Amino acid sequence: MPQILSTSDADFEARFATLLTLKREDATEVDDEAAAIIADVRTRGDAALVELTERFDRVTLTPGTLAFSPDEIENHIAQVSSEDREALSLAAARIRAYHERQVPQDASWTDPHGAVLGWRWGPIEAAGLYVPGGTASYPSSVLMNAIPAQVAGVKRLVVTVPTPDGIVNPLVLLATRLSGVDTVYRVGGAQAIAALAYGTETIAAVDKITGPGNAWVAAAKRRVFGRVGIDMIAGPSEILVIADKDNDPEWIALDLLSQAEHDTDAQSILITTDAGLAAAVGQAVEELLQTLDRRDIAAASWRDNGAIVTVADLGEAAALADQIASEHLELCVADPEALAANIAHAGAMFLGKWTPEAIGDYVGGPNHVLPTARSARFSSGLSVLDFMKRTTMARMTPAALAAIGFAAERLAMSEGLQAHGQSVTARLSRLNGPRR
Amino acid sequence: MPQILSTSDADFEARFATLLTLKREDATEVDDEAAAIIADVRTRGDAALVELTERFDRVTLTPGTLAFSPDEIENHIAQVSSEDREALSLAAARIRAYHERQVPQDASWTDPHGAVLGWRWGPIEAAGLYVPGGTASYPSSVLMNAIPAQVAGVKRLVVTVPTPDGIVNPLVLLATRLSGVDTVYRVGGAQAIAALAYGTETIAAVDKITGPGNAWVAAAKRRVFGRVGIDMIAGPSEILVIADKDNDPEWIALDLLSQAEHDTDAQSILITTDAGLAAAVGQAVEELLQTLDRRDIAAASWRDNGAIVTVADLGEAAALADQIASEHLELCVADPEALAANIAHAGAMFLGKWTPEAIGDYVGGPNHVLPTARSARFSSGLSVLDFMKRTTMARMTPAALAAIGFAAERLAMSEGLQAHGQSVTARLSRLNGPRR
Numbered sequence: 001m002p003q004i005l006s007t008s009d010a011d012f013e014a015r016f017a018t019l020l021t022l023k024r025e026d027a028t029e030v031d032d033e034a035a036a037i038i039a040d041v042r043t044r045g046d047a048a049l050v051e052l053t054e055r056f057d058r059v060t061l062t063p064g065t066l067a068f069s070p071d072e073i074e075n076h077i078a079q080v081s082s083e084d085r086e087a088l089s090l091a092a093a094r095i096r097a098y099h100e101r102q103v104p105q106d107a108s109w110t111d112p113h114g115a116v117l118g119w120r121w122g123p124i125e126a127a128g129l130y131v132p133g134g135t136a137s138y139p140s141s142v143l144m145n146a147i148p149a150q151v152a153g154v155k156r157l158v159v160t161v162p163t164p165d166g167i168v169n170p171l172v173l174l175a176t177r178l179s180g181v182d183t184v185y186r187v188g189g190a191q192a193i194a195a196l197a198y199g200t201e202t203i204a205a206v207d208k209i210t211g212p213g214n215a216w217v218a219a220a221k222r223r224v225f226g227r228v229g230i231d232m233i234a235g236p237s238e239i240l241v242i243a244d245k246d247n248d249p250e251w252i253a254l255d256l257l258s259q260a261e262h263d264t265d266a267q268s269i270l271i272t273t274d275a276g277l278a279a280a281v282g283q284a285v286e287e288l289l290q291t292l293d294r295r296d297i298a299a300a301s302w303r304d305n306g307a308i309v310t311v312a313d314l315g316e317a318a319a320l321a322d323q324i325a326s327e328h329l330e331l332c333v334a335d336p337e338a339l340a341a342n343i344a345h346a347g348a349m350f351l352g353k354w355t356p357e358a359i360g361d362y363v364g365g366p367n368h369v370l371p372t373a374r375s376a377r378f379s380s381g382l383s384v385l386d387f388m389k390r391t392t393m394a395r396m397t398p399a400a401l402a403a404i405g406f407a408a409e410r411l412a413m414s415e416g417l418q419a420h421g422q423s424v425t426a427r428l429s430r431l432n433g434p435r436r
Numbered sequence: 437m438p439q440i441l442s443t444s445d446a447d448f449e450a451r452f453a454t455l456l457t458l459k460r461e462d463a464t465e466v467d468d469e470a471a472a473i474i475a476d477v478r479t480r481g482d483a484a485l486v487e488l489t490e491r492f493d494r495v496t497l498t499p500g501t502l503a504f505s506p507d508e509i510e511n512h513i514a515q516v517s518s519e520d521r522e523a524l525s526l527a528a529a530r531i532r533a534y535h536e537r538q539v540p541q542d543a544s545w546t547d548p549h550g551a552v553l554g555w556r557w558g559p560i561e562a563a564g565l566y567v568p569g570g571t572a573s574y575p576s577s578v579l580m581n582a583i584p585a586q587v588a589g590v591k592r593l594v595v596t597v598p599t600p601d602g603i604v605n606p607l608v609l610l611a612t613r614l615s616g617v618d619t620v621y622r623v624g625g626a627q628a629i630a631a632l633a634y635g636t637e638t639i640a641a642v643d644k645i646t647g648p649g650n651a652w653v654a655a656a657k658r659r660v661f662g663r664v665g666i667d668m669i670a671g672p673s674e675i676l677v678i679a680d681k682d683n684d685p686e687w688i689a690l691d692l693l694s695q696a697e698h699d700t701d702a703q704s705i706l707i708t709t710d711a712g713l714a715a716a717v718g719q720a721v722e723e724l725l726q727t728l729d730r731r732d733i734a735a736a737s738w739r740d741n742g743a744i745v746t747v748a749d750l751g752e753a754a755a756l757a758d759q760i761a762s763e764h765l766e767l768c769v770a771d772p773e774a775l776a777a778n779i780a781h782a783g784a785m786f787l788g789k790w791t792p793e794a795i796g797d798y799v800g801g802p803n804h805v806l807p808t809a810r811s812a813r814f815s816s817g818l819s820v821l822d823f824m825k826r827t828t829m830a831r832m833t834p835a836a837l838a839a840i841g842f843a844a845e846r847l848a849m850s851e852g853l854q855a856h857g858q859s860v861t862a863r864l865s866r867l868n869g870p871r872r
Contacts, residue, residue: 087850090840091843097547101543111801139847139850255859257855292854293854294853294854346827348829349829350831351831355830355832356859356860359860360828361848363841364551366830376827378644379665379825380827385821390819394784395786396800401790404799407523411524411527412794419694420694420697420798423687426686427792
């Protein structure tokens with residue numbers, strides 16, 4: 001059974017605080033192993049990649065077979081059913097349509113002194129997308145990472161995906177085709193991150209690495225941060241459902257379970273104003289759990305990290321939601337827009353009972369790569385902006401420099417930075433007319 | 437003497453590559469010390485802060501005097517000259533005007549199936565700005581960090597600044613007043629970062645930490661990344677000047693020296709199409725160096741990291757500039773806009789000979805917190821966006837779910853995530869009418 005809390009409990013504050021801090025710290029040994037793998041790939045390049053792939057994935061490669069050939073990709077994709085193809089194509093189209101609205105605008109204006117100011121956005125040149133292998137090899141994640149990069153205008157977009165025991169996911173390869181990926185390398189783990197960050201004889205280094213992965217991948221991404229850009233380090237998935245009494249307990253239970261089935265560390269929380277719904281959802285979860293193939297994972301997640309919280313009103317619910325700052329927030333209430341307006345922190349909001357979180361995982365349009373572990377307080381889901389960067393622009397005229405240069409001279413001197421000041425003074429001294 | 441290169445040299449590629457990789461790796465012992473300090477502050481809170489401040493800054497504090505009182509701030513500010521006050525106020529006004537244009541727009545639209553999609557931006561609630569003490573205590577950096585936060589709408593904005601031997605910079609305190617800072621704490625180093633990230637009895641934890649600092653501060657920021665947001669880890673400052681023959685060698689020399697005087701690790705590079713200018717600038721740097729108070733620092737930087745590169749034409753210059761991806765890029769050429777259009781990677785561009793980089797450090801308007809060490813390939817300078825986060829929004833209708841739900845069901849099943857699929861199926865089964 002998960003935790004059952006009520007804001008009217010005497011010990012509510014303490015128990016709720018515990019719920020917020022269930023997340024674990026990183027393991028040091030994983031970090032050390034990732035560091036050793038990165039050093040090996042930096043030193044030995046392709047040879048290290050081939051050896052490590054043999055050891056971890058039991059797959060024998062050569063530099064020439066690190067990448068899937070176009071024919072191989074076509075042959076795998078040919079196995080995809082027309083239903084799956086239609087579903088994935090619809091998802092790609094909707095994700096693209098949403099993300100195309102995120103492309104930022106350049107700006108340029110002339111200030112009152114005649115100086116021209118502004119900024120210019122441009123794409124990152126090369127991006128690498130990590131895709132996990134095995135059961136966590138999700139074609140939807142390929143779309144969610146690659147389409148924003150494609151929309152941003154990234155010139156070279158590559159994927160690394162391990163193929164343990166040679167198992168290839170044809171839908172993953174189809175997803176790369178639907179989202180403009182140039183090359184797919186069949187390597188994974190910290191060794192793939194090292195290759196993307198530093199390059200090998202065969203794999204050219206990229207400028208930014210995104211995508212989910214296991215603990216070694218996360219540790220490796222953390223280590224190469226700065227050398228290349230990385231997206232967030234994603235933690236276990238989370239959902240918070242806020243529901244009033246007018247809900248089907250089974251729908252809510254399935255929404256909670258759809259996070260719980262990801263990972264034993266996932267966290268599903270229901271906050272409701274209705275004690276009857278709380279009990280009914282608790283019951284429905286127990287029953288539905290038994291029907292799931294992944295019931296062991298979902299049951300452990302629900303038991304260890306799940307919670308049902310009853311509150312006096314939606315105001316209390318909103319306040320708790322801001323403390324939780326959940327990755328996914330479902331508002332299954334009569335007026336979800338009004339409740340949304342009272343909640344500041346969430347990665348993605350799903351408004352109304354007809355919007356199950358799973359829609360957002362696949363075909364809603366918004367990105368499903370979202371901030372976890374309360375980081376929605378200060379960060380955002382993946383977007384086109386993550387694959388672009390901004391250069392600020394400034395052009396002074398002699399008149400503009402004459403008008404504002406004195407302040408730069410003065411502040412430079414007060415900071416003890418003489419050359420800074422003199423670089424302005426030298427120019428101002430060339431101008432005719434009175435100096436300030 | 438710095439490196440003198442020409443693209444016509446036989447060994448140019450190798451020497452240029454060396455120039456790009458001069459930057460140093462982080463020291464492990466600093467990281468270990470920062471980790472120990474963070475652990476101490478997490479365990480002992482204010483008591484650790486007081487002890488560490490006594491040890492490192494030789495200043496005796498109590499929990500009650502960790503923060504400057506409003507009266508103390510007023511008394512220090514009263515010492516600022518009217519000229520300095522005017523200069524700082526002009527800088528604040530121009531930085532604010534620039535950053536107000538960066539406030540992002542919310543979006544909401546209805547898709548062809550009736551689903552409402554969009555996103556919403558909101559401010560981070562609490563931000564902490566680190567300000568170094570001693571000679572690197574720059575009031576301009578307070579403005580550059582705090583004003584974007586203020587414009588973003590951050591509710592609680594605090595500064596930590598060490599006061600070694602009790603020395604306070606009145607201009608720093610004035611800058612906090614001009615930029616909406618709520619509280620200023622006189623602590624520094626890794627201990628200040630720990631207090632901002634985890635909170636103590638007196639200092640409430642913030643959601644994001646920005647601002648420059650020494651190696652211990654950088655190591656501590658890296659360690660608390662994820663617990664809170666951080667800005668970039670800034671490396672030594674850099675400038676690249678591209679100049680044609682029609683330039684005053686002294687102006688260019690001063691621009692190069694204005695980065696060199698920051699730090700012995702700073703890097704100043706001139707690329708020019710004119711061998712005569714190359715020689716004249718080299719000469720001017722040597723002469724002007726002797727006049728600077730910080731000549732030892734600037735001379736070491738110029739000697740160890742500086743370079744003058746002659747190129748055949750501006751096309752070559754643009755290609756090299758993209759490889760360097762400099763923090764600051766000055767385009768001292770006849771048509772700077774045309775050259776800018778050919779260069780993709782730079783933190784900030786300064787167009788034309790009347791735009792010395794120092795203008796951008798103080799009063800231009802754009803932010804002076806910029807990506808270093810080639811990270812302009814994948815990241816941007818500080819902006820209002822760094823103090824806001826985006827929540828994506830989606831609201832399905834029964835009709836929208838009926839139209840697209842099949843794809844979510846299908847993809848969920850293909851990914852082995854049953855509950856995801858069933859959360860959609862349960863809702864679709866409630867709808868009347870034909871199912872796809």
